[in-house]
Amino acid sequence: MNTSDVLIVGGGAAGLSAALVLSRARRTVVVVDSGEPRNAPAAHMQGFLSRDGMPPSDLLDAGRAEVTGYGGTMVSGTVTELVHCGPTGFQALLDDGQRVKARKVLVTTGLHDELPAVPGLAERWAKDVLHCPYCHGWEVRDQQLGVLWHGPESVRYAQVVRQWTHDLVLFAPSDSLTPAERTQLVARAIGIVEGDLARVVVQDDRVTAIEMADGRIIPRQAVFVPPRFVPNHTLLTGVGCELDEQGWVVTGANGTTSVPGLWVAGNVANPRAQVITAAGEGSAAAIAINAALVADDVRAAVSYFNQGFPA
Numbered sequence: 001m002n003t004s005d006v007l008i009v010g011g012g013a014a015g016l017s018a019a020l021v022l023s024r025a026r027r028t029v030v031v032v033d034s035g036e037p038r039n040a041p042a043a044h045m046q047g048f049l050s051r052d053g054m055p056p057s058d059l060l061d062a063g064r065a066e067v068t069g070y071g072g073t074m075v076s077g078t079v080t081e082l083v084h085c086g087p088t089g090f091q092a093l094l095d096d097g098q099r100v101k102a103r104k105v106l107v108t109t110g111l112h113d114e115l116p117a118v119p120g121l122a123e124r125w126a127k128d129v130l131h132c133p134y135c136h137g138w139e140v141r142d143q144q145l146g147v148l149w150h151g152p153e154s155v156r157y158a159q160v161v162r163q164w165t166h167d168l169v170l171f172a173p174s175d176s177l178t179p180a181e182r183t184q185l186v187a188r189a190i191g192i193v194e195g196d197l198a199r200v201v202v203q204d205d206r207v208t209a210i211e212m213a214d215g216r217i218i219p220r221q222a223v224f225v226p227p228r229f230v231p232n233h234t235l236l237t238g239v240g241c242e243l244d245e246q247g248w249v250v251t252g253a254n255g256t257t258s259v260p261g262l263w264v265a266g267n268v269a270n271p272r273a274q275v276i277t278a279a280g281e282g283s284a285a286a287i288a289i290n291a292a293l294v295a296d297d298v299r300a301a302v303s304y305f306n307q308g309f310p311a
């Protein structure tokens with residue numbers, strides 16, 4: 001089995017961006033990707049300079065073509081286990097039994113979004129049930145919008161969504177708002193509907209309202225909900241990466257982890273990363289990884305040189 005310079009686990013914006021930089025740096029790069037990027041359910045990708053409105057899959061198709069054009073290798077599959085073999089690098093096991101060996105590894109496996117268990121919500125995800133106003137706010141501007149409670153952060157989140165419409169309602173469980181929060185909401189004309197939710201009402205393939213458990217129907221055209229972000233980081237915990245108190249991988253400059261030779265980029269360690277941010281983190285990690293490989297190459301060359309170039 002050949003040892004590649006770099007294995008990249010995950011071929012979304014972060015992974016492909018890193019693969020492009022490393023392939024162009026004449027490194028042997030293998031990208032293993034299971035083909036489920038987080039924004040796949042969305043029809044369009046917004047806010048990426050010069051690519052605004054592009055279907056997410058088109059960006060990845062273009063990225064894969066660029067990577068393979070410089071000699072990078074794309075492998076479809078899932079890495080199920082990562083083994084740190086000390087200074088020689090890592091070995092990865094794929095779900096089809098293949099093994100990949102590499103000197104350095106970059107993990108860019110993203111995160112998944114957990115929604116509150118409200119009937120109808122998951123079915124409308126990425127259509128008119130939305131989470132990121134920077135990604136989708138413009139498209140629903142000035143509409144009747146709702147924010148569904150998902151913890152105390154929901155009040156601050158509603159204040160942000162207010163930027164895109166004058167007709168916003170925060171749906172909150174009874175007795176969850178403090179007097180100060182209530183004043184802040186009322187002061188910016190954000191409606192408050194309290195009580196338990198029954199379901200998201202959908203008619204003609206569109207959200208039309210939120211139905212409350214007591215039967216009230218509140219007309220809405222789209223709803224925002226802050227999901228719970230869950231990192232796809234079992235490979236990282238499996239290989240011993242340190243986690244912070246919130247359960248996210250501890251990172252240093254350009255995505256280093258507590259495991260030498262192992263980097264991260266994108267949503268797997270940074271839930272706030274947009275596509276352009278994830279791509280930028282991938283690029284920065286790639287440059288750092290190449291620098292680490294060069295340092296290893298220099299050490300090996302000097303050691304060889306000092307031995308008088310033995311045969």
Ligand SMILES: Cc1cc2nc3c(=O)[nH]c(=O)nc-3n(C[C@H](O)[C@H](O)[C@H](O)COP(=O)(O)OP(=O)(O)OC[C@H]3O[C@@H](n4cnc5c(N)ncnc54)[C@H](O)[C@@H]3O)c2cc1C
Binds near residue numbers: 042113268278
């Ligand atoms: C509905 C929705 C819409 C969005 N719209 C926008 C938008 O308009 N603009 C914007 O900037 N951002 C948007 N985002 C955010 C965007 O999805 C992320 O910023 C971006 O996907 C992060 O890129 P990433 O490379 O870190 O992870 P991902 O794009 O999620 O890529 C991770 C990749 O790793 C693969 N993978 C995971 N585990 C393994 C494994 N064990 N082995 C091999 N492969 C694995 C996955 O299949 C996936 O292909 C949206 C998010 C959602 C949920």
